[in-house]
Amino acid sequence: MTAASSPIFAKPRNRNERNAMKSLELHRIEKSYGAYHALRGIDLSVEEGEFIVMVGPSGCGKSTLLKTIAGLETISSGQILISGRDVTKEEPGDRGIAMVFQSYALYPHMTVAENMGFGLRMAKRPKEEIDAAVARAAKILRITDQLDKRPKQLSGGQRQRVAIGRAITRSPDVFLFDEPLSNLDAALRTQMRVELSSLHAELGATMIYVTHDQVEAMTMASRIVVLNRGAVEQVGSPLELYRNPGNLFVAGFLGAPRMNFFDVTVDEVSGAKAGISAPGLAPLNVSLAEGAALNPGDRATLGIRPENIRLAAGDAARAAISGKVRLVEHLGRETILYVDAGALQCVSSESGTGNITVQVGQVTPISAESPVSLSIDPHDAYLFAGDGQRTVTARKASHSNQTKVDTI
């Protein structure tokens, strides 16, 4: 790795000084196309060696944000620092970044080796240095025997490797990935996901990764940045975001199948507890976060993950919800039930029908149209204030009772 850290870019860098700096800092990044605000004041600070995954629905601005970091898009206002250096006005080639594109964007008329060495060639590095850097990257990615081929002769996975190799060769301060796995088939995607994670561990480089795939986000990230409508909804480690979503959007975005949401009314607030109810739902007492500022009579949204709803065998009296199974999906390791609970309709549900999604264990002898009773542990419930902008239930401990739930 010592060779890899040789300064490719002619700017001298003091290693000690650099270690004290953030790899990447974004200050109030704004981007607008006419009246449309693509990015609304984004702040982010990335430590060296972090694997940041930016995730969000289509049109949330994640790719635009990545392109502004790369310098391929200009920003309307704000500041971008890479390794402590203000690069806001600099050309992409001078920023110390490398980027892997969704379509790989390999130069079709160049061989694999020429593709990978092109950046160094443009930086006018001596040929021996280029060859060495290409050989080293090729070895890491196990494409040494492909170096003389052209991109057209390679499979999707190999092209992906070449694109990553082209990034490695430049030994950038920050790697940028723009949905790099979305063009691969499912099996290859899983494989490349694992390889990218181990590559990150091997290089110890800072990586910013954009995806709409929450599995990629959950599995690869050291921290996830959830974006929505050009703004950061929440930043945190995957499990932190999963356990303690800061608002309705994050709660709904992370987790598959999606969290169930119900419109509820706050009946009473006493100390750190709130009693809530809805038609078709037995009254529930949830713990409130400090300063939750909830009043009786308020509207709120109750959120429960499908895996946290359990079948209450036969005991209809103790059940929180009773309804009828509309559809059963057997996935082998687990079974997904879609339950019609009559008056209790799920808002923005997984199936779009208002049915409640329930995820239960492997062998659940249950068939469509059979009546079921569902129970909910109040500790698993999330409550979101009326506007959905904040979570008002107490934070979940990082070590949770997740395992208990699975053993039905």
Added chain:
Amino acid sequence: MTSLWRRHRWWLTPTLLILPGAVLFAVVILASSVQSLWISLHDWDGFGPMVWIGLGNYRELMDDPQFYVSLKNNVIWLVMFMLAPPIGLAIALLVNQKIKGMRLVKSMFFIPLVLASVAVGVVFTWVYTPEFGLLALIFRAFGANAPALLSDEHFVTFAIVVAALWSQIAFCMVLYLAGLNNLSEELIGAGRVDGARGWNMLRHIVLPQLTQVTFIAIAVTVVGALRSFDMISVMTRGGPFGSSSVLAYQMFEQSIFSYRFGYGAAIASVLFVIMAVFITWYLTRIIRAEERGA
């Protein structure tokens, strides 16, 4: 009936679809080419009986000084026309910039494409007119006298080619503009991230993506240069003393004005061979290049 159709449609459908084109090609291109070759072996005034003279027309052509003047002029056309693709590319790159008012500039470069080449010829004849033409005015502004380009046997071909180039450049520009619109944005982005800019960006990232367009631009330009005819007809009628004639015009002149259809057909056949040789060579080169890479 239906079963017959069903059994044979795998070859009937493509055949029927290609038939109109094939018939048209056979009648307009193949048959007339063969007929031209046939006529070129005769002495024929276009009305009377055809007299077989074998290779007589070709033998006469070899000794005709006008043939060599026309051939030389065709070479001048060809060489000068080769400027059209690079200049067209340069202008396309220029007007493709996102600068305010570029749309107006772009549409001005389109103008020669809209004009009939006969109109372009007439306009340039006026430009070249010694006493009151635009060229004369420019020369006079510098206190010089404009040469009478169209009556000077050394300059006349160049003057006509410049006029023809005007619209050929516009044509190449349009081709390249279309090509520039189809550039892969991600490839450009990858190039920028790799630090390519200016000349390097053009040479390593943009031009390789324009190979197909360049191929078409060059082929069309070469064919355009070899079959050039209308401008000459409008501007000089091959004059003075046949010094601006080219093979295509000489063929036309011999057939129509001198009633020598056999001789004209012989010139046409020679032109045909020249074009066929070029096209074959060019195509094989392109195909080979495509097999090698990209």
